[in-house]
Every structure is written in structure tokens, then in C-alpha cells.
Amino acid sequence: MxxxxxxxxxxxxxxxxxxxxxxxxxxxxxxxxxxxxxxRPQTYDIKLFSIANNTIRSPKTVIDEEKTNEEKQKAAREVAKAYTYETSQVQNRVSLMNSIFDVVEEVNGKYEKQKESGKSSNKLQEEKLAKLKEILTENVSGNVAGSIFDNSFLALLSASPDDLDAVRSVVVSSAEEALGKKITEDDVAYARDAVAVKISRSALPAGLKTAAAELGKYAIVPNYVYDAKLTEKRKKQAMDSVEPVKILQGQVIVQEGHLIDRETYRQLELFGLLKNSGxxxxxxxxxxxxxxxxxxxxxxxxxxxxxxxxxxxxxxxxxxxxxxxxxxxxxxxxxxxxxxxxxxxxxxxxxxxxxxxxxxxxxxxxxxxxxxxxxxxxxxxxxxxxxxxxxxxxxxxxxxxxxxxxxxxxxxxxxxxxxxxxxxxxxxxxxxxxxxxxxxxxxxxxxxxxxxxxxxxxxxxxxxxxxxxxxxxxxxxxxxxxxLIELSNPNHPLLKKILIEAPGTYHHSLMVANLSEAACEAIGANGLLARVGSYYHDIGKTKRPQFFIENQMNTGNPHDRLEPEVSRDIIFAHTKDGAEMLKNYRLPKALVYIAEQHHGTTCIKYFYSKAKKKSSEVKEEDYRYSGPKPQTKEAAVINIADSVEAAVLRRKKFKIWSTALCRPA
Known part of the structure; x- marks a missing residue:
């Protein structure tokens, strides 16, 4: 089976x-x-701090995320703090110094007429100092009044206009020079001392040098300041520039005989090579x-x-x-x-x-x-x-x-x-x-x-x-x-048998094959199967080839001498004989079915009419093929093509006979 x-x-x-x-x-x-x-990955029964029994290599290339993160954090820590040089501080602090001197001049101008009012000079100086602090507190940014000693303010308030201009000039120039350089938070004290030393060496009156030095030191602030945003940006750039740490395919994770330390154990766990981490x-x-x-x-x-x-x-x-x-x-x-x-x-x-x-x-x-x-x-x-x-x-x-x-x-x-x-x-x-x-x-x-x-x-x-x-x-x-192409080879024994013993049937089969293939391709059926099936569908005629019209070109029709029942049985037999021959040659069932079904249950009208003339009791069913009817598209198409080609052949045969009979002796 x-x-x-x-x-x-x-x-x-x-x-x-x-x-x-x-x-x-x-x-x-x-x-x-x-x-x-x-x-299924190969796994190992390994304990932490045990000795490796064999050399273990990386089964594939992977990115070690933990190591990569460590390297990124390390790169971020190595990034130096970013500082920004604030050039605007020079103008701001110079403006502040000028503002202080302007306020001193303003206060001196207001109290100039009160010198002759009978007030004592000490009382007058105290009022001027209070007024100066009030104005500075209200109108000047920063705690100037609380940062400068009163003695320094009193010295400025007591100075002559020319001396005050000299102090202004020295303080402003010293501040501009010092702030022209980058001063960090750590450098402020040094810069202030340098300004104080420079002012102390100036040609100012001795009583004003202390006040000038104090103002100069106050003018100095950090102008090279820590930039948090820029620092974070640089840290991020440093972290992004770190190449991922890869454990390459084939790389040795641990050598045979070496200790399984924590890092090795972590890598084995990363690859799922441990039995408990699959x-x-x-x-x-x-x-x-x-x-x-x-x-x-x-x-x-x-x-x-x-x-x-x-x-x-x-x-x-x-x-x-x-x-x-x-x-x-x-x-x-x-x-x-x-x-x-x-x-x-x-x-x-x-x-x-x-x-x-x-x-x-x-x-x-x-x-x-x-x-x-x-x-x-x-x-x-x-x-x-x-x-x-x-x-x-x-x-x-x-x-x-x-x-x-x-x-x-x-x-x-x-x-x-x-x-x-x-x-x-x-x-x-x-x-x-x-x-x-x-x-x-x-x-x-x-x-x-x-x-x-x-x-x-x-x-x-x-x-x-x-x-x-x-x-x-x-x-x-x-x-x-x-x-199918192999079976269509003319050298196949059965096809050679038809060609030699029944050449008319062979030609008839070729014509049926051409018609069937074209029809099957038009309706979507298997045209190649129809062609090959047509080659073999009448193989049963080779047993009695002379009893079929296509093989009677130069001989008479033997059916003229036979009873219609005998002729019927001979014609009927060719389908069963063909199927048996195909089975004996072990040809595919599809071809056997075509040989059996290519006439279906059609009636042999010629012999039925001939028998009917002899006896009216003849039944039409007795002159029908036993079938079965075609069960596939290809068998049905071959059935029709076979009938069409046979009808054409009979017409040609009749025309030849008519011509021969009418030809003068």
C-alpha cells in the first residue's frame, strides 16, 4: 500500500x-x-572562588553593561570643573567703585554749607557717615555699607576733592588691572592682597591709603566662576565618548587552573554559563x-x-x-x-x-x-x-x-x-x-x-x-x-508499439494531444498531462489495429463482415485492453484512468443503428461504453478532443472513398 x-x-x-x-x-x-x-548553551557547575577545571571562552561577543557603566562613571569623575570667565565683572566692579565715590561727593556737597552752622565737626562727620551709608544701602547693590569700615568712609568724607579724585583713580585702575586676569574662588584672597599692596605703594596721602586699599580689596571678586551646566555637559560628552566594553567572541574568560574570582564569576553569569543562571x-x-x-x-x-x-x-x-x-x-x-x-x-x-x-x-x-x-x-x-x-x-x-x-x-x-x-x-x-x-x-x-x-x-x-x-x-x-516529459519520449516501448503496429492511431493520438493540451491550458488544467495522456489513451487499439478506421487506409473495413455485436465488443475492448497494458508497464494511474475514461459512457451509434435495423429489441445501453465517465478535467477534455478528431477523420475517410468510387475506370 x-x-x-x-x-x-x-x-x-x-x-x-x-x-x-x-x-x-x-x-x-x-x-x-x-x-x-x-x-542550548553549555553550562558549568562552578562555585565562587573555586578553581576552574577547564578553559572557558566567550561563546559570543557581548557588551558588558556593568563594566561600561563603570568606565563611564570613571570618565565623568576625571572631567575637571568647568569655569566661565565673566568679563562683565570688570565693568560692574569699576562702576560700583565709581558709584561709591559719586555718593561720597554727593554727601560732601550737601553738607558743605553746614560747616558754618555751629555744629561740631565730629557731629557733622557722623551725620555725613550716616547719610552715606543710607544712600549706599538704598541705591547700591551689595552690602557695601556693611563691608567697608566706618573709618574708611570717614577718611573719604574728610578728603579734599583732589585727594578724592586721586583715590578714585588709584582704586579704579587697580581694580581694572586685577579683574583683567582670571580670578577663581581660591585666588580671591591673593588678588585682594596684591591690590592692597599696590595701593599702599601709591603716592596717595597716608591717611587715605588704608581706605583706598579697603575699597580696592572690596572691588575684587571671582570672575572665573564654576559653570555647573558646562561641567555636566562635558561629563556627558566624556561618558558618551567611552567605547562599550565588549567581551569578544572566543575571548578567554578563565584559564584552566585559575581562581574563579568575583569578576570572572560575574562574566560567566552574564553569558548564562552557570547552571544556576540559565x-x-x-x-x-x-x-x-x-x-x-x-x-x-x-x-x-x-x-x-x-x-x-x-x-x-x-x-x-x-x-x-x-x-x-x-x-x-x-x-x-x-x-x-x-x-x-x-x-x-x-x-x-x-x-x-x-x-x-x-x-x-x-x-x-x-x-x-x-x-x-x-x-x-x-x-x-x-x-x-x-x-x-x-x-x-x-x-x-x-x-x-x-x-x-x-x-x-x-x-x-x-x-x-x-x-x-x-x-x-x-x-x-x-x-x-x-x-x-x-x-x-x-x-x-x-x-x-x-x-x-x-x-x-x-x-x-x-x-x-x-x-x-x-x-x-x-x-x-x-x-x-x-x-511526464520522460513518458512523452517517442522511444518509449508503448509509443513505439503504436507507431509500428497502428500508425493511423499514432497520428490520431498526436492530433488529440495537440487539441487537448491547448484546451487544458485555456481552462487552467494540466496541459502536459493531457498531452501525454492522449499519447497513450488508445494504446489498446494495438491488439486489433485493423478494426479501427484510422488504420484502414489501404484495406477494407473488416466490420462489414462481422455482426454488430462482435464489432461492438471489439471496439469496447480497446479501453480495457489499454488500461491493462498501461498497468503491465507500470505507468502512472493518471494515464490508466485516462485510458479507461476517455470514452466515458458514450454510445457507439454506428453499430447500434446497424443492430437496430436487424432487431427492434436492441437496447441502447448495450452499445454504451462501461465507463466510468471522465473524473478529471484532463480526461474530460481528451474525451471531447478524441470525438472531434475522430469525426474529422471519418469525414476525410468518407471523402477519400467517395473520390475513389466516382473516379472513372
Whole structure:
């Protein structure tokens, strides 16, 4: 019993929806089991401050966030405080000094006339001092009145206008000179002392030097001040300039025999290499990937325009092709441990898409190519690589697509090997593209090995496709285009038999084939199947070729000497005889069904009319083919084309006979 018959029984037991669910769930579980070892990280039973039993390397390149943050904080701490030189302080403090002297002059002017009022000079000086402080407190920013000693104010109030101008000049010039330099908070005291020393060396009267020095010191303030915003900005720039601290792929985390300190333990924990720190994220990711793959397969089946049985047979075939490809992928993946450069490129990436293109002839070929490219990125990530190998995705996609497109015009099995060579050359170009765009260094021998394996991949794809195709054809009872083309070869024993023993039938079959193929292509049926079916539909006539009109060009009609019942049985027999001959030669069932059904239950009108003339009790049912009626579009089209071509043939035959009878002796 063939595989598709077992599938049919299981489908009856589970129902269409149940069967589809079982197939997809089984496929999902198998895929998860296949890739589970590839995503499961190796873990170690290690304790803090223990001795490492072996050398442990980083399985992939990661950014150490904790170390990176430490480096950023360190860079921020090393940033010096930012200061801003406030040039406006020179003008502000000079203006303040001038304002003080202006107020002194103003107060002296107001009390100038009161010198002769009889008030004592001490009383007058006290009033002037009070008025000066009042004005300074109200009109001058800063606590000038509280910062300058009263003796200094009294000295200024007692000075003559000329001496006061001299003091003003010395104080202002000294302040301008000192504030012209950058003065920080720490430098203020030194700058003030320098101003005081400079004023003390001036030519001012001795009584005014102290007041001038005090005013000069008061004029000096920090003009190179701490800028918090600028400091934070520079710290942020310093932190941003820190390169992320990476633990590189293959980097030694701990050497064998070394102590597992806190930093080493933290790195092992970061990679999930400790048994107590394993992450479930890879497993969830794999489950999501498998779910996506099965969803795509379900959508592929759901939107297919075909009966439910055909849909599910195609789903099973697509699943089997996928699993075979995954098994090969797993086998090649196991060879990576041999440390042979480029060994992953020997994976026959074009095999599954080519096989799907031959057997299914629809979008499944491209779908399988995409799914297997994604699977290759997981399987061939290597021991120390990231979880995805982008190079293998590109390689598998290009190779699979090339196999599909190159096969479209090369359906003969004998030319499939040539297609494999073309795919092999395409694979080599893909490897060149990958290596030449890879910024890393590559050894010349590694490159040559990769080219060799890529070439072998194309050859393997063709060989495996040729080897697996008959298995699927036999297991599922399908006719691939390649198989149909092989059966259309005129050197096939049955076609040679028709040509030699019944040349008229052979010509008739060719005409029917042309009509049937054109009609099937017009209505969306399988034109190639109709053509090949037409070649074999009348193979039963080779048992008694002279009893059929197309083979009676130079002989009489033997039916003229037979009873209509005998002629009927001879004509009827050619459908059953043809089916038996096709079965004996193990031709596909689709061709056997066409041979049985190409006349359906039509009536042989000629012999029925002939029998009716002899006896009115003749039943029409006795002169109808036993059938069955055509069950497929192709069989129905061949039925019509056969009748049309036979009618044309009879008309031509009648015309030839009429011409011969009317020709003068």
C-alpha cells in the first residue's frame, strides 16, 4: 500500500482539520527537537572562588553593561570643573567703585554749607557717615555699607576733592588691572592682597591709603566662576565618548587552573554559563520561530486552490521535503566540529526548493527556500558564533532561488544534472560575494575550500533531487512534469508499439494531444498531462489495429463482415485492453484512468443503428461504453478532443472513398 493510501486512512479517522493539525504539530515538535541542541548553551557547575577545571571562552561577543557603566562613571569623575570667565565683572566692579565715590561727593556737597552752622565737626562727620551709608544701602547693590569700615568712609568724607579724585583713580585702575586676569574662588584672597599692596605703594596721602586699599580689596571678586551646566555637559560628552566594553567572541574568560574570582564569576553569569543562571529566552525564541514556520505552511495550504485531500497531500510532501533538508543540514552541521574551513557551504541548499518545484509546482518551492535559509542561520552559527549566521542566510537564499529559476526551463531528468552544475557555479559566485564583502581577513586556502564545497553543494542538490523524486512519485502516486516529459519520449516501448503496429492511431493520438493540451491550458488544467495522456489513451487499439478506421487506409473495413455485436465488443475492448497494458508497464494511474475514461459512457451509434435495423429489441445501453465517465478535467477534455478528431477523420475517410468510387475506370 502506498504512502498516500495510508495518509488517506488516517485522514478518514481524524477528519480534515484534525489531520492538518496533527501534521503541523508533529512538524513543529520535530523542528524544535532538531534545533534544541543548537540553542542550548553549555553550562558549568562552578562555585565562587573555586578553581576552574577547564578553559572557558566567550561563546559570543557581548557588551558588558556593568563594566561600561563603570568606565563611564570613571570618565565623568576625571572631567575637571568647568569655569566661565565673566568679563562683565570688570565693568560692574569699576562702576560700583565709581558709584561709591559719586555718593561720597554727593554727601560732601550737601553738607558743605553746614560747616558754618555751629555744629561740631565730629557731629557733622557722623551725620555725613550716616547719610552715606543710607544712600549706599538704598541705591547700591551689595552690602557695601556693611563691608567697608566706618573709618574708611570717614577718611573719604574728610578728603579734599583732589585727594578724592586721586583715590578714585588709584582704586579704579587697580581694580581694572586685577579683574583683567582670571580670578577663581581660591585666588580671591591673593588678588585682594596684591591690590592692597599696590595701593599702599601709591603716592596717595597716608591717611587715605588704608581706605583706598579697603575699597580696592572690596572691588575684587571671582570672575572665573564654576559653570555647573558646562561641567555636566562635558561629563556627558566624556561618558558618551567611552567605547562599550565588549567581551569578544572566543575571548578567554578563565584559564584552566585559575581562581574563579568575583569578576570572572560575574562574566560567566552574564553569558548564562552557570547552571544556576540559565535563560529560557533562547527556547522561547526557538518556539516562536517554529510557530512562524508552521503558520506559513498552514497559510500556504489554506490559500491553495485544490480539493482538501490534495491540499493535505501537498502539506505532507512539503513537510517531508523540509525534514529531509533539515536532516541533511544537521549532518553537515555535525561536520563543522572537524574544523574544516567552509564545510557549511557543502549543504545542498538548492535541493529542497528544486524538489518542491518539480513535485508541487507552486509557491511552496520559494516558501521552503526561505524557511530553510532561516534554519541554516541557526544550525550553522558555529560553536563560538552568534545565534544567527547571516552569511548562510544569504547563501541558502541565493542557492535555493537559483535552483528554482534555473529549473523552470529544465524539467527533463537528463538535464537536471546540468542544472546542478549551473547551481554549483552560482553557489561559487555567492561565496565570492560573501567573502569579498567580508571585512575580516581570510586565508587563501580557506577561500578555495569554500569554493570547492559550494560547487559540491550544487552537484549534491541535483543528485539528491534525482534520487528522491522517484520516491515521492511512487509514495504519493503523483506525476511530476519531469516524469511526464520522460513518458512523452517517442522511444518509449508503448509509443513505439503504436507507431509500428497502428500508425493511423499514432497520428490520431498526436492530433488529440495537440487539441487537448491547448484546451487544458485555456481552462487552467494540466496541459502536459493531457498531452501525454492522449499519447497513450488508445494504446489498446494495438491488439486489433485493423478494426479501427484510422488504420484502414489501404484495406477494407473488416466490420462489414462481422455482426454488430462482435464489432461492438471489439471496439469496447480497446479501453480495457489499454488500461491493462498501461498497468503491465507500470505507468502512472493518471494515464490508466485516462485510458479507461476517455470514452466515458458514450454510445457507439454506428453499430447500434446497424443492430437496430436487424432487431427492434436492441437496447441502447448495450452499445454504451462501461465507463466510468471522465473524473478529471484532463480526461474530460481528451474525451471531447478524441470525438472531434475522430469525426474529422471519418469525414476525410468518407471523402477519400467517395473520390475513389466516382473516379472513372
Amino acid at each position: 502506498k504512502l498516500h493510501e495510508h495518509i488517506g486512512r488516517l485522514r478518514v479517522m481524524l477528519g480534515f482539520k484534525g489531520f492538518t493539525s496533527v501534521i503541523l504539530c508533529s512538524l513543529a515538535l520535530i523542528m524544535f527537537g532538531i534545533f534544541y541542541p543548537d540553542i 535563560s529560557i529566552k533562547p527556547y522561547i525564541g526557538l518556539a516562536v520561530f517554529v510557530l512562524l514556520a508552521c503558520t506559513l505552511l498552514y497559510l500556504y495550504v489554506r490559500h491553495m486552490r485544490a480539493p482538501e485531500e490534495t491540499k493535505q497531500n501537498r502539506l505532507v510532501m512539503a513537510g517531508m521535503i523540509l525534514l529531509i533538508a533539515l536532516a541533511l543540514m544537521k549532518l553537515i552541521g555535525a561536520l563543522i566540529h572537524l574544523q574544516i574551513a567552509g564545510i557549511e557551504y557543502v549543504y545542498p541548499a538548492a535541493m529542497a526548493p528544486m524538489l518542491a518545484q518539480i513535485l508541487l509546482r507552486d509557491r511552496s518551492a520559494f516558501l521552503l527556500g526561505v524557511l530553510l535559509a532561516a534554519c541554516a542561520s541557526i544550525e550553522f552559527h558555529g560553536e563560538l558564533a552568534d545565534m544567527f549566521n547571516a552569511e548562510m542566510v544569504v547563501y541558502a537564499l541565493l542557492s535555493g532561488t537559483a535552483g528554482i529559476l534555473l529549473l523552470l526551463a529544465r524539467l527533463e531528468r537528463t538535464r537536471l544534472f546540468k542544472t546542478g552544475i549551473s547551481v554549483a557555479l552560482f553557489n561559487m559566485l555567492a561565496v565570492c560575494f560573501i567573502y569579498l564583502l567580508n571585512p575580516g581577513q581570510m586565508a587563501q586556502m580557506d577561500f578555495l575550500y569554500s569554493l570547492l564545497f559550494a560547487f559540491l553543494s550544487g552537484i549534491l542538490s541535483a543528485v539528491l533531487t534525482m534520487g528522491l523524486q522517484p520516491f515521492f512519485e511512487a509514495a504519493f502516486g503523483i506525476l511530476s512534469p519531469m516524469r
